[in-house]
Amino acid sequence: DAKTTQPTSMDCAEGRAANLPCNHSTISGNEYVYWYRQIHSQGPQYIIHGLKNNETNEMASLIITEDRKSSTLILPHATLRDTAVYYCIVRVPDSWGKLQFGAGTQVVVTP
Amino acid sequence: GAVVSQHPSRVICKSGTSVKIECRSLDFQATTMFWYRQFPKKSLMLMATSNEGSKATYEQGVEKDKFLINHASLTLSTLTVTSAHPEDSSFYICSARYLAGRMGTDTQYFGPGTRLTVL
Numbered sequence: 001d002a003k004t005t006q007p008t009s010m011d012c013a014e015g016r017a018a019n020l021p022c023n024h025s026t027i028s029g030n031e032y033v034y035w036y037r038q039i040h041s042q043g044p045q046y047i048i049h050g051l052k053n054n055e056t057n058e059m060a061s062l063i064i065t066e067d068r069k070s071s072t073l074i075l076p077h078a079t080l081r082d083t084a085v086y087y088c089i090v091r092v093p094d095s096w097g098k099l100q101f102g103a104g105t106q107v108v109v110t111p
Numbered sequence: 112g113a114v115v116s117q118h119p120s121r122v123i124c125k126s127g128t129s130v131k132i133e134c135r136s137l138d139f140q141a142t143t144m145f146w147y148r149q150f151p152k153k154s155l156m157l158m159a160t161s162n163e164g165s166k167a168t169y170e171q172g173v174e175k176d177k178f179l180i181n182h183a184s185l186t187l188s189t190l191t192v193t194s195a196h197p198e199d200s201s202f203y204i205c206s207a208r209y210l211a212g213r214m215g216t217d218t219q220y221f222g223p224g225t226r227l228t229v230l
Contacts, residue, residue, distance in 0.1 A: 036221075043221035044206075100157060
């Protein structure tokens with residue numbers, strides 16, 4: 001799977017948009033970008049995923065650059081409950097579907 | 112939808128005993144489930160891939176005789192930590208693979224985790 005690079009930590013003000021970057025410069029054409037988050041002492045929560053088009057759901061938006069070498073997860077209106085470690089994962093939709101987690105970005109939303 | 116449960120949420124046991132952790136997909140069938148381990152302030156480490164009706168596939172460095180995995184049905188996978196020792200103390204998390212649609216929405220949903228403490 002392509003390696004991803006994320007900032008170690010980010011702070012965000014409550015009510016503002018949080019933009020979380022992810023670099024995946026070695027991504028292949030059939031590799032998807034997945035985003036998960038993990039609130040302290042809980043299992044990871046699926047947020048969103050995409051291949052090349054931008055995606056939006058009730059939780060967030062995913063913006064993938066045209067060359068697919070980077071992406072941004074956008075939380076439109078951050079709340080204190082969005083404080084978590086956010087993981088950007090690139091994987092091939094193979095028969096196994098394995099996910100390999102990196103270090104992620106610790107996002108702290110402050111009042 | 113897409114809920115995964117784990118039981119127990121927390122377990123404390125004595126060194127040398129075996130502990131079984133259950134992972135269930137509550138509202139979908141999962142032919143593939145995964146087991147992860149997470150140490151404090153570290154990321155998740157994939158331990159094994161569990162496929163219904165077949166033997167699990169373990170990641171490099173994971174002892175298959177110590178971490179027994181059974182995936183007997185499309186909604187249940189179990190992880191048994193045999194002869195547990197203090198170094199096995201960790202946060203164990205399972206996930207279930209959800210496939211839907213002809214184009215195959217392919218997503219993993221995670222359980223809440225099991226905190227294992229071996230004394």
